Amino acid sequence: MFSHYMFAYYLKLGIKHIAETPVLSLLIVTAIALGIAVSMTMLSLYHAMAHNPAGDKSGQLFAVQLAAYGNDLETWGEHDGLPLQLTHRDAMNLRDSEVPLRQSPMFRLGMTVESRVAGTPPSADFDVRVADRDFFAMFGLDFLHGEPWRAETDSDPARVAVISQRVNARVFGGDGLANNVGRTLLMNETEFRVVGIVRDWHPLPRFYDLNTSAYPTTPDAIFIPYSLTPLLDSFPRGNIQGWNPEEHLNNFAHMLQAEVVWQQYWVELPEADSVTAYKNYLAAYVDQQRQLGRFQNQQPRGHIRDTQQWLNYNNVIERDNRVMVGLSFMFLLVCLVNTVGLLLARFLRRMHEAGVRRALGASKAQIFQQYITEVVVLGALGGLAGLVLSLGGLWSIRQLYEQYAPIAYLDTSMVAAAVAISLLSSLLAGVYPAYRACAAQPSLFLKAQ
């Protein structure tokens, strides 16, 4: 039986042996640490990339797509003929549906905001999300002060804004927690009234807008009503794609009417019935548009994907990343094979001691437990060193690859995984050497010292 009493004894012996054989112990710890460091660095990156920030609402939030291109002309190049974004015209039309619990068209702008704080640079550039009021409740933004703009503002435009804590601090000073609702914000030389202040929000991957990068370094920091779109006269930050080579965008007003896609559209459908109803609604909408002369392609259709499906569809995790994780675990395996060899050398050198202990009353199981405890101590040290090296590895990735900078960090679940993997892998590496040490006939090692 593996009692606490004996565990404490084995632990004492293990630590003593490790201290008495520093070189061999260091080699074993290094082998485990290197394997853990490489695998945890890659796994952390993969884990962050595979994160679904929508959480519990993942299955209720859907991205909308429409096969809205004309016949005999180029498609947008998507493998299934479905563009990733919508035209402004379609986005405006879809807002009329009463099926979704919440919905919002959206796009991203860059705007220059003037600071009111003396002694700081006079202006700063921020990413601005143009969306409907539902955006905040749909994606769960946390209001520190104020609230979203009124529902009427979605149809009757008003120059109002919800700003993040970071913008609040930059524009009005302080730590960003002060209530500056009602104050005025000067953006692109136009005044906006602050109606709400939200806690900084930076979901990664930025699932609701995967244009340009799934892992942007700058989050959306200001939110303004979608109803202002015709008045903005500002091209979006993101992709603009069109299928009609005859169509040239002369100005922003033209883009609002053109068959070019540049806006995202999300709906919240909490129940299966509403999902079916919305699919029917999209089918009817496509038919209606065909009758109006649009959507003249071979497969006119609408499509919705929930958040996880949307992330998969957009290949947020590239195949290369999966391969890298696989390779890193193969490297861990190589390190473990080396560890097995080193542990064999360590334990077989102490066969005499095992023989003496057996003669004095230790069972095979007790010798096995003693050696496995020592392996666990070595594994814990290797895991700890591996974690430190992983932090270094992730730091290097942040320096080398800007696109991974926001996500190349160890979170608590990855720290727990590193501890678990290091203990499990060292146990695996230790089983055979410990078995060899305990299975030998003790009498063979007692005759000569």
Place this chain on the structure above:
Amino acid sequence: MLKMQAVNKVFVTDLIETHALRDFSLQVEEGEFIAVTGPSGSGKTTFLNIAGLLEPFSSGSYLLDGEDVSLMSDNARSRLRNQKIGFIFQSFNLIPDLDLFDNVDVPLRYRGFAAGERRRRIVRALERVGLAARAAHLPAQLSGGQQQRVAIARALAGEPRFLLADEPTGNLDSLMARQVMELLEEINRDGTTVIMVTHDPELALRSQRNIQIIDGQVNDFSSNAAA
């Protein structure tokens, strides 16, 4: 209390079968001091290893305190060895990186004694062999005779019923050998059964009973007391 009946031990390799013990039968009563002699390779150590439950045997029966050890699991044999048998080896077999205190502690740990009880037994055993003052020393800091006395203290700490000694004076000069022998005799007088393998006819004569092993068989019994 130790009874072997027609015990055989065969070592098998790819090329050859070696019969280390053949129809080996022996009964040892409580409190005896037995010297086991015989030429090299005759099976003395094999007998001692089987008697000490360190090696399995090929056939026959072996009862230790009435218990048939051939039917026991490794755990049960280890427990029995720990509780009833003490070993003394020619090469002492102390664990070199443990001090004397911790060396004597080893069998007591596997017995599961509480810390206070272990300490009491260790101190008493080391006092008995005259080395209590050197409890914190490592084995390498002692002479051969002192190391063997530590090994005896380790064997005694668990208060075994049997003491199995494999040429305990083989590595010692005559003075130290005599001291160790006197210690073994004293232990025997206190009631512990001692079975000692030796090459030394003089030491064999000091035992109560001398058995010879030749070619794996008990060849001759003699009672030194009667002789």
